[in-house]
Amino acid sequence: MSEHAYTVASSPARVERDGGTRIDVTAEQMPILEGIALATLELEPGAAREPHWHPNAAELSYCLEGQATITIVEPGGRRVPMRVEPGDLAFVPPGFVHDIEPSPAAGARFLVCFSDERPEDLSLTASLAEMPAHVLAATFGVETEAFEWVKPVERDAFIVGDASASEASATPAGPYRLELERMEPDVANDGGSLIFGRRDGFPVLDGLAMYSLRMRGRGVREPHWHPNAAELNYLIEGSVRLTIVSPGGEVETVDLAAGDISFIPRAYFHHIEVTDDADARMAVFFDHEMPSDNGIAAALSAYPDSLLAAAFGQPESRLAALPDMAEDVLLAPGASE
Ligand SMILES: [Fe+2]
Ligand SMILES: [Fe+2]
Numbered sequence: 001m002s003e004h005a006y007t008v009a010s011s012p013a014r015v016e017r018d019g020g021t022r023i024d025v026t027a028e029q030m031p032i033l034e035g036i037a038l039a040t041l042e043l044e045p046g047a048a049r050e051p052h053w054h055p056n057a058a059e060l061s062y063c064l065e066g067q068a069t070i071t072i073v074e075p076g077g078r079r080v081p082m083r084v085e086p087g088d089l090a091f092v093p094p095g096f097v098h099d100i101e102p103s104p105a106a107g108a109r110f111l112v113c114f115s116d117e118r119p120e121d122l123s124l125t126a127s128l129a130e131m132p133a134h135v136l137a138a139t140f141g142v143e144t145e146a147f148e149w150v151k152p153v154e155r156d157a158f159i160v161g162d163a164s165a166s167e168a169s170a171t172p173a174g175p176y177r178l179e180l181e182r183m184e185p186d187v188a189n190d191g192g193s194l195i196f197g198r199r200d201g202f203p204v205l206d207g208l209a210m211y212s213l214r215m216r217g218r219g220v221r222e223p224h225w226h227p228n229a230a231e232l233n234y235l236i237e238g239s240v241r242l243t244i245v246s247p248g249g250e251v252e253t254v255d256l257a258a259g260d261i262s263f264i265p266r267a268y269f270h271h272i273e274v275t276d277d278a279d280a281r282m283a284v285f286f287d288h289e290m291p292s293d294n295g296i297a298a299a300l301s302a303y304p305d306s307l308l309a310a311a312f313g314q315p316e317s318r319l320a321a322l323p324d325m326a327e328d329v330l331l332a333p334g335a336s337e
Contacts, residue, residue, distance in 0.1 A: 007257075008038070009259055011025050015159070017158055018161030018162070019162065019163070020043040022040070036115065036117060036285060039112045043100060046104045046163060048101045050158060051099040053098065054114065058094050063085060067083070069101045070101075070176075071101070072092060088181070091204050093206065101163065113210065175203070175204045181195065193213075198290050206289055216274070217276060218275075218333070224295040225269045226293060235256045241272070244264055301324045
């Protein structure tokens with residue numbers, strides 16, 4: 001496979017516990033990654049991802065299945081629980097402690113994107129175990145015996161099976177959650193739809209964003225680039241082909257199946273097309289909270305036909321025959337063959 005693509009399930013960075021599994025794709029597995037990484041997280045009913053934080057990375061989670069409560073404790077101690085369901089995004093700023101408790105009935109499955117190619121983890125269990133019992137006792141104003149059970153652990157709990165999570169006491173909304181798939185699409189046409197999960201609709205975002213991209217069978221994502229952002233996309237369903245043109249003339253075309261990711265460095269030129277008649281769905285993550293987009297439609301239309309004719313070595317009439325596009329189209333139905 002191309003260095004720009006990776007099958008998540010083949011990652012050796014798989015952490016399995018009684019209550020679930022996390023599979024990481026970081027720069028360790030995919031050296032081309034820069035400023036972004038992805039994990040899939042599956043939690044069984046009644047399990048929990050233990051409280052932890054990421055010193056060097058923000059986290060943007062997209063719920064694929066099930067239901068869960070993610071609880072953040074803000075600096076200063078305010079507790080912010082939020083119920084997340086399929087199609088919701090949850091954002092955790094760098095260093096903020098958080099846990100995930102799936103619904104006892106359903107479990108939950110997430111895509112978890114980080115704003116660093118090598119995200120760091122500190123867990124509550126491993127961290128607490130390094131503190132002297134008398135210090136913890138003094139902190140809580142109790143006798144040292146009350147904390148003598150705290151011993152260095154061989155491994156942190158990570159995912160706790162049978163945590164008997166309380167039924168979610170969720171807040172109706174919070175600054176850290178966005179019900180992305182309940183929003184009106186920002187783009188919708190015969191090629192598919194796009195919903196932007198970015199800072200203009202989700203002000204807490206910093207250093208990450210996600211677009212929900214749905215493409216109809218044979219549909220086309222306009223050739224484009226993101227001047228300010230690298231892109232890491234995860235194909236949820238369908239079959240797509242992607243071409244990436246790198247500076248220096250390197251060109252890679254990759255065919256992706258469900259469960260594959262691809263990485264497009266900042267401002268590299270790329271397109272996506274659905275290779276069969278079935279619809280495709282992608283979670284498209286960016287390493288910027290307001291990713292920008294330059295499409296080929298408006299860019300080509302903005303330059304004079306005479307200039308483009310000279311550049312491409314073609315008669316001017318060929319360029320003049322193309323429609324002038326004032327705006328990018330983003331998505332288009334596939335051309336009939
Ligand atoms: Fe996390
Ligand atoms: Fe893109």
